[in-house]
Amino acid sequence: MRTSQEAVLAEGLVRRFGPVTALAGVDLAVPRGSLFAVVGPNGAGKTTLLSILTTLLLPTAGRAQVLGFDVSRSPHEVRRRLGVAFQELSLDLDLPGHAVLDFHARLWGLGRSERRERVEQVARAVGLEQHLGRKVATYSGGMKRRLELARALLGRPQLLVLDEPTAQLDPHSREALWDVLGRLRREWELTVLFSTHYLEEAERVADQVAILDRGRVLAQGAPGALVRELGEEVLRVRAEGPLERVGQELQAAGAHWWRCQDGALEAGVASSGRALAAVVEAAGRLGVRLREVSVHRPSLHDLFLRLTGQPVQPGQPGQRADQRAGDGG
Secondary structure: OOOOOEEEEEEEEEEEEOOEEEEEEEEEEEEOOOEEEEEOOOOOOHHHHHHHHOOOOOOOEEEEEEOOEEOOOOHHHHHHOEEEEOOOOOOOOOOEHHHHHHHHHHHOOOOHHHHHHHHHHHHHHHOOOOOOOOEHHHOOHHHHHHHHHHHHHOOOOOEEEEEOOOOOOOHHHHHHHHHHHHHHHHHHOOEEEEEEOOHHHHHHHOOEEEEEEOOEEEEEEOHHHHHHOOOOEEEEEEEEOOHHHHHHHHHHOOOOEEEEEOOEEEEEEOOHHHHHHHHHHHHHHHOOEEEEEEEEOOOHHHHHHHHHOOOOOOOOOOOOHHHOOOOOO
8 A cells, every 4th residue: 555645545445334335345545645535325434444453442444544644553653643523522621721622732741831832833833823712611602612622633633533523513513624724734634524415615715625325435526526427417397297208318418417206307408408308308209298497507416416326415424433323333
């Protein structure tokens, strides 16, 4: 395995929990310095994957390297270079923010003056320096997330791993967190690997994404490049009659792809004008009654639908793969 350009490199990762296969042969390459998203619904295997990469779980089969070290053979070397914040908050609400950070700085073996300097540094980095004297119980949801992030930065990591970092945050808090992460990535020269079921968020902020579903990577690459494979526009038709026949006509007319589900036809096309003309002509010839026609620019969500046939349905927060029989994280 080579990791000169990759912060993370995984080959054929498999993880089983008894009869349940959470990961079914995952290959992943995360470039150094990138903001990389693993996207998919709850139950896709995201948390299981991150748990293996952060040495919390051993793979059943396959290999993974993080920053040049094998996660199974050199877990201590991997941990020394990581900062990790999982979806479930694990903060002592009765302590002030500075006490939470000071305690974890002690775990890194920092002396008193170095701890004070490091706590001030990470608090300033996430915009909490004015709030460290307050009890964590008084923090908003966004502030608690930023405190978790500050704690993950105490060891000056090269790779920051975040599991659903914006789950349960309001839109303003989500934007604020991404502003912080974008700045940290530049100033601290971090690689950021995060999981999310917010596909529109991943499409907007990530350099690269891996679409994960049922323990398999269905696609990986730059969001824009992946989405362009769908065509310039997505045509959606609701109608009564043999829509599959209309889809076949669109394919013959040059559609990139098409699918029928729940009484609707969707197709990726280069030109909606020519495609609409083909739909109207085919509908008249085949006796299809058109009810609704719409056109939109394709998105990562459209790609996920194309690959899986199912929309993303976020599950209940706070559940882990190894706590749910048959779920997969």
